[in-house]
Amino acid sequence: MSWFSKVKKPLEAITSRDKIPEGIWKKCDECKAIIYGQELDNNFQVCPKCGHHHRLSARERIRLLIDEGTFQEKDGELAPNDPLKFRDSKKYKDRIAESKKKTGLNESAISGSGLMCNRPVEIAVLDFDFIGGTLGSVAGEKITRTIERSIRSRHPAIIVSSSGGARMQEGIFSLMQMAKTSSALGELDELKIPFISLLAHPVTGGVSASFAMLGDVIIAEPKALIGFAGPRVIEETIREQLPEGFQRSEFMMDHGFVDMVVPRLELKETMAKLLDHMCGAIACLLPLESKEDSTDSAKSGA
Numbered sequence: 001m002s003w004f005s006k007v008k009k010p011l012e013a014i015t016s017r018d019k020i021p022e023g024i025w026k027k028c029d030e031c032k033a034i035i036y037g038q039e040l041d042n043n044f045q046v047c048p049k050c051g052h053h054h055r056l057s058a059r060e061r062i063r064l065l066i067d068e069g070t071f072q073e074k075d076g077e078l079a080p081n082d083p084l085k086f087r088d089s090k091k092y093k094d095r096i097a098e099s100k101k102k103t104g105l106n107e108s109a110i111s112g113s114g115l116m117c118n119r120p121v122e123i124a125v126l127d128f129d130f131i132g133g134t135l136g137s138v139a140g141e142k143i144t145r146t147i148e149r150s151i152r153s154r155h156p157a158i159i160v161s162s163s164g165g166a167r168m169q170e171g172i173f174s175l176m177q178m179a180k181t182s183s184a185l186g187e188l189d190e191l192k193i194p195f196i197s198l199l200a201h202p203v204t205g206g207v208s209a210s211f212a213m214l215g216d217v218i219i220a221e222p223k224a225l226i227g228f229a230g231p232r233v234i235e236e237t238i239r240e241q242l243p244e245g246f247q248r249s250e251f252m253m254d255h256g257f258v259d260m261v262v263p264r265l266e267l268k269e270t271m272a273k274l275l276d277h278m279c280g281a282i283a284c285l286l287p288l289e290s291k292e293d294s295t296d297s298a299k300s301g302a
């Protein structure tokens with residue numbers, strides 16, 4: 001096996017950050033260090049030299065957050081349709097087929113049940129490599145079902161967002177997922193079941209305008225882009241230069257949109273501690289009869 005796979009482009013072309021050939025070595029997007037691919041994989045795509053967070057697939061995200069061997073995927077068979085027969089530069093159904101091949105997923109969201117440091121949770125994760133992690137109607141349905149499982153089981157809900165927003169190829173069917181997921185979260189909130197929203201680069205558009213910003217605790221990975229419209233659109237609209245770090249996690253925390261910025265390798269422990277704290281506090285707040293029979297309290301709360 002060669003160390004670098006062959007490229008037919010001139011040498012200067014591969015110095016650009018996106019053109020590094022696929023092989024056993026990878027180049028850090030930030031510090032440009034050449035890193036052994038396996039080392040980056042073992043480190044969940046965090047650069048060991050500079051700490052830059054590269055994109056993590058949804059499956060790897062599950063491996064990061066959920067105890068080994070405990071994840072039970074739900075609704076994995078659900079796949080998107082093409083209700084509008086949409087076509088832009090490509091047919092929507094061709095985009096779906098390409099994304100399925102690229103990611104091995106049926107839709108941009110993976111969802112299921114598992115343990116986080118021995119605590120049962122319901123989790124849904126968006127994968128940016130599937131049409132930009134966009135919120136199609138099936139992704140919205142899987143997220144809603146995750147919240148509904150939380151409501152039934154009273155286990156905390158975790159949603160990890162990495163998404164360009166609503167999926168324009170599904171038009172209104174995509175936009176209505178914003179209301180549907182938010183409505184389910186409203187019910188979860190009434191029952192005082194904890195919901196942690198984790199934001200990974202980037203979180204924009206309809207996802208940032210719905211469930212991603214409705215967490216009891218909103219955690220962001222360092223330097224993730226978080227906002228509704230992107231900085232380029234805002235700059236062109238207001239014709240002003242934006243401040244440094246605008247819409248990045250740290251800026252959003254300073255301005256009250258995000259509660260915590262946590263490095264990827266500390267996420268699981270931090271979230272488990274938060275859940276211990278939140279679930280402990282909720283147990284104290286519940287009336288005695290609710291503690292004895294959680295099913296009855298769920299009914300009365302709904």
Ligand SMILES: [Zn+2]
Pocket residue numbers: 028029030031032033047048049050051052
């Ligand atoms: Zn680096």
